[in-house]
Amino acid sequence: GDSVTQMEGPVTLSEEAFLTINCTYTATGYPSLFWYVQYPGEGLQLLLKATKADDKGSNKGFEATYRKETTSFHLEKGSVQVSDSAVYFCALSPYNQGGKLIFGQGTELSVKP
Amino acid sequence: DGGITQSPKYLFRKEGQNVTLSCEQNLNHDAMYWYRQDPGQGLRLIYYSQIVNDFQKGDIAEGYSVSREKKESFPLTVTSAQKNPTAFYLCASSSGRGDGNIQYFGAGTRLSVL
Numbered sequence: 674g675d676s677v678t679q680m681e682g683p684v685t686l687s688e689e690a691f692l693t694i695n696c697t698y699t700a701t702g703y704p705s706l707f708w709y710v711q712y713p714g715e716g717l718q719l720l721l722k723a724t725k726a727d728d729k730g731s732n733k734g735f736e737a738t739y740r741k742e743t744t745s746f747h748l749e750k751g752s753v754q755v756s757d758s759a760v761y762f763c764a765l766s767p768y769n770q771g772g773k774l775i776f777g778q779g780t781e782l783s784v785k786p
Numbered sequence: 787d788g789g790i791t792q793s794p795k796y797l798f799r800k801e802g803q804n805v806t807l808s809c810e811q812n813l814n815h816d817a818m819y820w821y822r823q824d825p826g827q828g829l830r831l832i833y834y835s836q837i838v839n840d841f842q843k844g845d846i847a848e849g850y851s852v853s854r855e856k857k858e859s860f861p862l863t864v865t866s867a868q869k870n871p872t873a874f875y876l877c878a879s880s881s882g883r884g885d886g887n888i889q890y891f892g893a894g895t896r897l898s899v900l
Contacts, residue, residue: 677828705887716792716876716891717829762828766887772817772836772880773844774889776828 675700675767679777682760686784692750694780696737696763699744704765706730706739706746707774711760720748720761753784789813792877792892798900799864799871807862807895809877817882818860819889822846823874832875835860836882864897872899 680695698706705724709717721730723739723746730737735750746763763777790811799805811818817836821829831844835854849868854860860879864871874896878889 707888709891714894716790716893717878718891719888722888772882772887772889773831773834774819774829774878774887776830778826778828 675704675765675775677763677765677775677777679761679763679780682779682781684780684782686753686782688755688784688786689752690784692748692753692757692782694748694761694763694782696746696748696777697744698746698763698765700765700767702768704767706737707764707766708735708737708746708748709762709764709776711762711779713759717762753782755784755786758782758784790877790879790890790892792875792895794895795893797895797897799897800900802866804863804865805871805897807864807875807877807897809860809862809892811858811860811877811879811890813879813881813890814857815879815881815890816857817880818854819878819880820844820850820852820860820862821876821878823876823894829876832862871897873897 707722708720710720721732723730726741728739760779764774793808819834820832833852835841851863877892880889
């Protein structure tokens, strides 16, 4: 079945460091891909999305490119801030399955001053 | 403000008790979802509903029940048959049309067993 695999955390970075969180997926057809962020004790917020191959989603300095050839959707940010500390979830919405989301296990990011 | 409201924020269940978690949305979305989150894990789908008076089981529906009598409401009941209910429960909704199936989430309910 469809699935999402993320790099394990926690990831600890110093402020202004470059961030990459790897995400690969297995799916039939053409899923939509998402990154969500969860701050402590809160629900999930959509960070960015891409709906077709080669699309680049971007928001708040974060970027991810939908790579069908490598089935990947890696999250990147050029310079992280302490306020970026959170748990990041990669997710896919399978084609024609009623809008369901399949999540990766989440990657905790901690940014130190 | 449009959004999804979950209540209560914290809930405690006694042995053998059923408890109901509330989820209300004013986004005029057709689809609603319930997820369970355990520490260090991703979200797992419990139930979902694409339209009023209809719902489907997700991956971990055993020990849970739902209803969808109104478009804006999708309550989740954790029954006594759910032997390990302690978790963070998240409700979400989506329009299901033209936006790549973006789901919007509530702030969650943390359920603990007394």
